[in-house]
Amino acid sequence: MASERTLGASIGGTVAATRRLVRTPGAGPLLVLVPFVVLLALKPILPAAGIVWPATIAVPFIDWINVVVDAFRKHEIFGAFTVKDVTRAIAYGIEWPLDIMEGLLAGGFKSIGIPAIPWVMIAGLAAVFGWWLKGWRLALLAGGCIVYFAIFDKWSLSMVTLSLVLVAAPIAGAVGVALGVVAVKWPPFERALRPILNVMQSLPHFSYLIPVAVFIGVSHRAGAIATILFAIPPMTRLTILGLKGVAEEVREAGRMAGCTHWQMLFKVEIPAARDSLMLGVNQVIMQCLAMVVIASFVGARGLGQDLLLRLQSLRLGQALENGVAVVLMAVMLDRLSRALSEKQPERRPEGPFWRVHPYLVAGAAVIAASIVASQLTPYAQTLPRSATITTAPFWDEVVRVITTTLYDPLEFIRGDLLVHVLIPLRTGFQWMPWIAVAALVGTIGWRLAGPRLAATAAGFVCFIALTGFWERASITAYMVFFALLVCLLVGLPLGIWASRTARRTRFVQLLCDTFQTFPSFIYLIPVIMLFQVGDVAAISAVVLYAWIPIVRYTVFGLRGVPAETIEAAVTAGCTPRQILWKVRMPLAFPEIMLGVNQTIMFGLFMVILAGFIGTKDLGQEIFRALTFADAGKGLVIGLCVAFIGLAVDGLVTEWSTQRRRQLGLA
Amino acid sequence: MGGTTMRRWAIALVAGAAIGLSGAVSGVAQAADSDDPIKIPIHNWSSQIVGAHILGKVLNGQGFSTEFIPADSQVVYTSMCEGDIDVVHEVWQGAFGVAFEQVVGEGCVIDAATHDAKTREEWWYPAYVEEQCPGLPDWQALNACAEMFSTPETAPKGRFLGGPVDWLKHDAERVAGLGMDFEVVNAGSAAAIWAELASAFERKAPIVHFNWTPNFIEAIYDGKFVEFPEYGEGCKDDPAWGPNPDMTYDCGNPKDGYLKIGVWKGMPDKWPTAYAIVSKMNLTNLDIAVMSKLVDIDGMEVEEAADKWLADNEAKWQSWLN
Numbered sequence: 007m008a009s010e011r012t013l014g015a016s017i018g019g020t021v022a023a024t025r026r027l028v029r030t031p032g033a034g035p036l037l038v039l040v041p042f043v044v045l046l047a048l049k050p051i052l053p054a055a056g057i058v059w060p061a062t063i064a065v066p067f068i069d070w071i072n073v074v075v076d077a078f079r080k081h082e083i084f085g086a087f088t089v090k091d092v093t094r095a096i097a098y099g100i101e102w103p104l105d106i107m108e109g110l111l112a113g114g115f116k117s118i119g120i121p122a123i124p125w126v127m128i129a130g131l132a133a134v135f136g137w138w139l140k141g142w143r144l145a146l147l148a149g150g151c152i153v154y155f156a157i158f159d160k161w162s163l164s165m166v167t168l169s170l171v172l173v174a175a176p177i178a179g180a181v182g183v184a185l186g187v188v189a190v191k192w193p194p195f196e197r198a199l200r201p202i203l204n205v206m207q208s209l210p211h212f213s214y215l216i217p218v219a220v221f222i223g224v225s226h227r228a229g230a231i232a233t234i235l236f237a238i239p240p241m242t243r244l245t246i247l248g249l250k251g252v253a254e255e256v257r258e259a260g261r262m263a264g265c266t267h268w269q270m271l272f273k274v275e276i277p278a279a280r281d282s283l284m285l286g287v288n289q290v291i292m293q294c295l296a297m298v299v300i301a302s303f304v305g306a307r308g309l310g311q312d313l314l315l316r317l318q319s320l321r322l323g324q325a326l327e328n329g330v331a332v333v334l335m336a337v338m339l340d341r342l343s344r345a346l347s348e349k350q351p352e353r354r355p356e357g358p359f360w361r362v363h364p365y366l367v368a369g370a371a372v373i374a375a376s377i378v379a380s381q382l383t384p385y386a387q388t389l390p391r392s393a394t395i396t397t398a399p400f401w402d403e404v405v406r407v408i409t410t411t412l413y414d415p416l417e418f419i420r421g422d423l424l425v426h427v428l429i430p431l432r433t434g435f436q437w438m439p440w441i442a443v444a445a446l447v448g449t450i451g452w453r454l455a456g457p458r459l460a461a462t463a464a465g466f467v468c469f470i471a472l473t474g475f476w477e478r479a480s481i482t483a484y485m486v487f488f489a490l491l492v493c494l495l496v497g498l499p500l501g502i503w504a505s506r507t508a509r510r511t512r513f514v515q516l517l518c519d520t521f522q523t524f525p526s527f528i529y530l531i532p533v534i535m536l537f538q539v540g541d542v543a544a545i546s547a548v549v550l551y552a553w554i555p556i557v558r559y560t561v562f563g564l565r566g567v568p569a570e571t572i573e574a575a576v577t578a579g580c581t582p583r584q585i586l587w588k589v590r591m592p593l594a595f596p597e598i599m600l601g602v603n604q605t606i607m608f609g610l611f612m613v614i615l616a617g618f619i620g621t622k623d624l625g626q627e628i629f630r631a632l633t634f635a636d637a638g639k640g641l642v643i644g645l646c647v648a649f650i651g652l653a654v655d656g657l658v659t660e661w662s663t664q665r666r667r668q669l670g671l672a
Numbered sequence: 673m674g675g676t677t678m679r680r681w682a683i684a685l686v687a688g689a690a691i692g693l694s695g696a697v698s699g700v701a702q703a704a705d706s707d708d709p710i711k712i713p714i715h716n717w718s719s720q721i722v723g724a725h726i727l728g729k730v731l732n733g734q735g736f737s738t739e740f741i742p743a744d745s746q747v748v749y750t751s752m753c754e755g756d757i758d759v760v761h762e763v764w765q766g767a768f769g770v771a772f773e774q775v776v777g778e779g780c781v782i783d784a785a786t787h788d789a790k791t792r793e794e795w796w797y798p799a800y801v802e803e804q805c806p807g808l809p810d811w812q813a814l815n816a817c818a819e820m821f822s823t824p825e826t827a828p829k830g831r832f833l834g835g836p837v838d839w840l841k842h843d844a845e846r847v848a849g850l851g852m853d854f855e856v857v858n859a860g861s862a863a864a865i866w867a868e869l870a871s872a873f874e875r876k877a878p879i880v881h882f883n884w885t886p887n888f889i890e891a892i893y894d895g896k897f898v899e900f901p902e903y904g905e906g907c908k909d910d911p912a913w914g915p916n917p918d919m920t921y922d923c924g925n926p927k928d929g930y931l932k933i934g935v936w937k938g939m940p941d942k943w944p945t946a947y948a949i950v951s952k953m954n955l956t957n958l959d960i961a962v963m964s965k966l967v968d969i970d971g972m973e974v975e976e977a978a979d980k981w982l983a984d985n986e987a988k989w990q991s992w993l994n
Contacts, residue, residue, distance in 0.1 A: 215747055223756035224713075224743045303744040311714070311742040318716040318863050319888060319968055320870055391973070410874045421824040429825070531863065535871035539833060539859045540825060620860035626837065629860065633771055633838040635750040 038449045045442035057439040064474025067645075071638035079220060093221040100227050103173045112165035122165070124380040124387045125156045130372030132338075138365040139345035151338040159394035160309065160331045167308035168335060170226070170301075171294045174233045175339075179290050181234070182241025183283070187271065189242070190249040203239045208607065208651040210614040211236070211300045212628045213644025216637040218304050229306020233297040240289035248282025249275055284347040288340055292523060295336040299525045313525060322405050322531055323398030329525045336523040409535040420537055428488065428541050435484035440471035447653055454660045463656050466649035479646050481623035485541065485616075486609040486650075489548035493605050497553045498598075501560025502586070511561055518554045526551045530618055544616035552609040559601025563594030566671075593669060596662040603658040610651050705943045709739040711758045713748050717862075718888055718974075720745075720762045722963040725978035727761055727953060730989050736946050746771060749934075753780040758936045758943075759950050762960075765929035766793040766884055767839055767862075772934055784935040784951045789886060789960055791929035793841070795832065795898040796883030798869065800876050802896070809899045811850065811924075818853035820878045826855040833868060833881035834858045841882065842908075842921050849922035850900070850915070869893060884929075886957045888964035900924030931955070952992040959985070 049057065078089035111128070114121040133149030155164035189196035214232060222228040252275050260274035276283065302311035309328050316325040360367045379386035385393060448464035470479045504514035529550045537543040567590050575589045591598075617625025624643050631639035710731060712724045728738040743751060749771040751757045763772045775781040797808065805820060807813025821830035832854045834843045843856045859865045865881050866889060872879040873893055880898065883889065900923060906913040907923040914922035933953060940947045959981075966977035982989060 215744070216750060219747050219750045219756070220754060223754060224747060224751035225741055225756065302742050303747060305741045305743055307742055311716075315716045315718075315721070318866075319718060320863075320866050406874060409871050413871070413875060425824050531867045534864050534867035538823065538868055538871075539857055539864050616860070618861040619864050620836070620858050626860065629746075629836065630838040632744070633746045634774065635747075635753075635771070 038453050039446070041449050042442050042446035045439060045445055049437075049439055049442075052439055052441065056441040058476050059440065059471045059474060061474035065472045067473055067642045068636070068638040071641050072636070075217070075220065075637045090221055094223055097222045097227055097231055100173065100177070100230055104170065104227060104230055107169035107173050108166060111169045112162050121380075121387060124376050125152070125161060125389065126379055126386045127373060127376035128165075129153050129156070130376060131369060134365055134368045134372055136342065136345070137368070139342065139349055144341060144345055147341060148338050151334040154334055155331055156389050157394055158327055158331070159389075159391055159396060160328065161388055163309045163312050163328070164331050164335065167298055167310065167332070170230050170233065170306060170308060171291070171335070171339065174230050174237065175287075175290050175294050178234045178237035178294070179241055179287055182238045182286065182290065183245050183276075185238070186242045186245025186249065189246050196246065199242070203242060204652055204655075205645070205648050206235070207239045208610070208648035208655075209641075209644045210611065210625075210628060210647050211297070212303075212614060212632065213640045215303055215632060216635055216640050219635075220637065222304075224305040226305055226307055228304045229301035232304055233294050233301050233306070236297050237290045237293040240293060241286040244282045244286035244289065245279070248279030248286075251282065252278045280347065284344065287343050287347070291339045291343060292336060295332055295339075295523050298332055299527050310525070313527065317527060317531055320531070321398065321402070322528070323401035324396070325528055325531075326401045327396065327398060329528050332525055333520055333523045337519070340519075405532055405535070409532065412536060416536060420542055424540070424542055428545070431488060432481060432484045432541070435480045435487070436477060438480065440467065440476050443467050444471070447657070450657050451660075454657060454664065459656060459660060463653045466653040466656075469649055470646045473642055473646060475624060475627065475643060475646050478622070478624045478627055479650065481621070482610070482613055482625070482647065483650060485545050485548060485613050485621070485623065486552075486606060489545050489552055489609050489613075490602065490605055492545075492549045493553045493556050493609075494602070496549075497556035497601075497605070498560055500553075501557045501598075501601075502564065504557065505561045505564035511565060514557060514561060518558050521551070522554050526612060526615060527618075530615070534619055539620040541621070543619050544613065544621050547616050547619065548609050548612045551612040552605045555604030555608055556598070556601040559597050559604065560594065563597025563601075564590050566597065567593045593671065596665040596669070596671065599658055599662045599665075603655055603662075606654050607651050610647055614647060705736065705945050707737070708942070709737040710939075710943060710946055711739050711741055711756065713743040713745075713751070713757050713760060714740050715743070715745040715748070715762070717964070718967040719886070719960045719964040721974050722967060722977045722981065723761055723955065723960075725974055726963075726981055726989070727759065727950070729978055729982060730992065731946055731949065734945065734949065734993070736943065749775045749781070752934060752936050753778060755780075755936050755938055758939050759784075760934045761950070761953060763930075763932040763934045764791055764884075765931070766791060766841075767835075769930075770838075770840060772932070776934070780937050782935045782937055782940070783932060784947070785933040785953065787931040787933070787953075787955045789931045789955050789957045790927070791884060791886070791931050792897065792925070792927045793882065793884040793929060794900070794925050794927075795843075795880055796895055797878075797880045797898065798873055798893050798895040800873075801878050801880070804878050809896045811852075811898050811900045814880065814898055815850075815852045815854070817878075821854070821880055826857070828853070830854045830880070832856050833865060833879070835862070835865065835882040836860055841925075843882070845919075845921035846900070846923075849919040886960040886964075888968045891961065891965050891969050898924075903927070931960075949992050954988075954992070959988075 045052070054060065055063070080088060082088050109115045109120075110123055112122055129149050129152040132152050133145040136144035136146075136148035155161055185199065189199050211232075214235070218228050218232050222231055256274060256278050257270070260270050265274060298306070298308065298310035299313055300310070302308070302314055309331055313325050313328040313332075316322070316328065355361050376386060384390070444464045444467040447467050448460045451460035451463040470476060500514065504510045526547075529547045533543040533546045533550070537546055571589060571593065572585060575585050580588065613621070613623065614625040614628060617623075617629050620626075624647055627643050628640055631637075631643065712728055714721050714724055724740060728740065731738050741757065743757060745768060748757055748760055749768070752760055753775045760772075763769075772781070772783075776783050795811075795814075797814075802808045805813065805817040807816065818830035819828055821832070822828055823831045825831075830853060832843060832847070834856045835841055835858070837858045846852075847854050847856060859868070859882075865883070869879060869881060869889070871877075883895070883897070885897075901915055903923045903926045904913065908920055911918055911920050913920075916922040933950060935947065935950060939950075963977065963981060966972045966980060967974060970977075972980065
């Protein structure tokens with residue numbers, strides 16, 4: 007009793023003191039730590055429920071969700087059909103575009119005896135298309151990618167995946183733009199949409215699998231729909247951003263020209279927002295290809311499914327070739343769509359027909375030649391397996407040599423680092439009471455933007471605690487935290503180095519693009535071979551994927567520092583070292599913090615995937631929910647992961663915006 | 673230009689496809705059976721995929737149409753319950769028994785048949801470990817060299833790499849029940865176990881991990897199961913049973929786990945003939961091993977492997993038909 011009273015008093019005192027502190031202008035930023043530190047110190051007298059909320063009194067979010075899912079599944083509206091029937095009927099709509107596209111590219115139409123388009127024709131047409139858009143370099147790239155699929159024996163797999171992407175990406179793009187337009191025109195809709203987009207973008211993909219299996223049904227189309235769902239949010243976000251950025255004068259001009267509502271939208275606003283929209287299209291394509299492997303869990307065929315199979319039977323080299331095919335497809339589609347958007351009308355040259363329409367003539371020539379060729383030799387239709395090549399044995403050997411020669415030198419990581427750094431850190435994270443963490447997040451939020459941000463951020467932490475998954479969430483947080491430190495250690499120097507010249511920047515950007523589209527499942531196997539099942543392997547896998555944004559944003563921030571500012575520093579006689587540390591880094595710091603934020607988001611994605619290695623965190627629970635087809639549990643744990651991300655995101659984004667304003671950058 | 677041509681080609685094909693489809697001939701399946709394709713899942717290990725194609729080809733031969741759907745081997749039971757998948761022909765007691773029995777209990781999936789193949793799941797080690805730890809495969813000998821298997825995290829105890837926790841293997845209970853100096857570390861997937869085995873095998877490092885048979889891995893790596901006290905009725909529930917009078921799980925796993933065929937509850941009505949064939953399908957350990965060998969060792973494509981097996985085992989699959 008006595009201890010409870012002291013506890014009450016001391017908490018009251020802390021709150022009052024904190025309120026005074028955080029409101030004091032000029033109080034050092036470290037003061038936000040005070041309530042956190044005080045609560046840590048008070049841990050011995052905190053009630054048990056304030057340290058780890060007991061699972062026995064956890065709020066039954068899981069049961070609530072399952073009740074809803076079950077009702078949608080079984081309850082018949084008007085005694086005729088269930089919500090499940092409706093979603094499934096809608097999903098069937100995507101079947102025929104998928105079938106037609108796949109028939110064209112891969113399977114042919116057996117019922118009417120039309121074969122698929124021969125690979126030489128697809129390669130030729132892709133090259134002509136690239137040539138028309140941007141010249142011979144793009145022609146070579148587009149044609150070359152297609153040729154890779156054919157000669158590396160990935161033809162039908164790649165074409166199945168390509169057909170899925172070619173159907174899913176336009177749908178996702180169109181839906182994304184439509185949602186964005188409605189949101190801009192009707193603010194209440196935007197307010198409702200924003201939190202949904204936030205959650206959709208940070209919820210782990212595995213939380214969706216059971217709901218997709220129930221409401222759409224495991225099939226190729228379910229894979230397509232899961233892909234579409236994931237590709238919509240970035241498109242919507244960038245549409246909103248773009249449309250809001252259209253200058254009022256532009257709209258004014260449209261109004262003066264007497265535009266109707268629709269003309270205003272399609273002839274004025276959308277063209278004016280083109281840059282953002284094109285970035286959206288690029289993001290849609292990247293998302294679609296990032297989903298290739300996960301979509302195969304619910305029935306998508308193609309490269310992703312084959313990749314999983316190869317990994318399962320330890321044929322890493324072949325999995326790697328599939329991964330390269332995915333990257334090439336992403337690069338090809340990205341460059342083509344970019345070029346398409348930048349394409350300017352050209353003046354037609356005079357002269358004979360082939361001079362006026364060179365691309366049309368080339369296209370016709372390709373079609374004619376490949377039809378003739380496929381009549382003459384089956385090699386032009388699909389390369390038989392005997393005519394294809396593989397580099398798989400080489401890669402298998404590379405992996406074997408690396409894992410055997412590096413194994414012993416890495417002993418210190420598996421031993422000392424694990425025992426003396428990781429395990430104590432993990433224990434530390436598990437030791438922190440949830441109340442202290444909620445207080446920390448809340449105080450930072452309050453100091454940055456007042457009670458609203460404080461309540462949201464602390465609310466996320468409270469939700470995690472109340473679900474009863476606090477201990478697991480703290481292990482997830484520990485792994486992402488340590489991975490973040492390593493990413494900073496590697497990413498900052500790399501970013502600084504790359505920002506020095508335009509050539510280095512291009513090189514590092516290419517590296518980032520490649521690693522981002524390369525299916526991250528493949529990392530899981532080599533890290534186990536080097537570090538064994540456990541925390542070290544899981545954290546390494548996270549680092550291998552999460553270093554990308556920190557590098558990207560560091561380069562972006564450093565290169566974005568105005569040239570005049572640097573010139574001024576040079577004139578003032580700064581040494582190169584001073585320019586970097588006193589001028590460029592401080593100015594780029596807000597961007598770098600956004601990179602940290604994205605690294606955490608990437609890390610959360612990958613740490614769930616690391617559940618396949620074997621962890622004791624939220625990822626493991628998500629997979630267990632999968633085994634028992636527990637849609638509610640999958641979603642609730644997914645929300646825990648999403649809320650870790652959103653809490654950090656809310657605080658960092660707010661800080662970065664304020665800081666940029668202070669620096670006069672925004 | 674390039675794009676326009678492409679579009680015309682597409683339009684021509686679409687028009688052609690529409691005409692062709694409208695005139696498509698209906699299937700030739702037996703009177704009572706539906707013409708809809710029978711949906712068979714494709715998982716991510718080779719024997720299952722070859723087996724699925726074998727079943728598909730046998731059904732196709734009887735006039736049924738079939739469709740292969742890639743599906744995760746855990747998610748598939750939800751899908752079979754919903755009727756999105758019709759036949760799962762490799763239901764492993766060890767890995768999927770829990771999920772399978774749950775949907776059978778709900779009444780949406782039928783336990784259609786049990787293969788002759790017996791599955792065994794147990795602690796396992798690659799052959800070279802026998803030289804490093806004499807006395808194997810006896811469990812007491814294994815326990816005597818526990819320290820050899822230790823890692824910085826488990827030291828001085830040995831490290832046993834178990835399957836994913838949701839496979840519910842009770843390894844930790846057994847370690848306690850038999851008083852072994854081991855610590856159980858759970859892998860997150862089968863692939864994680866194989867990756868560690870492959871790495872240990874290259875270095876000839878001692879390793880003991882969860883494994884099962886029939887399995888493609890035994891064709892690549894030679895090894896043996898650890899022999900624990902024989903499993904018996906009562907070992908799981910009765911502490912008095914077995915060598916340790918105070919604890920349960922003081923025994924090995926049963927040596928004859930099932931391999932079953934599960935079927936969506938609507939299948940017997942929708943495709944009675946096909947259901948009869950599926951419920952007579954019966955594979956042995958050798959069949960499963962051969963199927964994975966054809967793909968994993970001989971490097972055949974799945975279709976080739978299925979054709980080869982069908983050609984070599986004509987009498988067997990013919991017997992499923994009547």
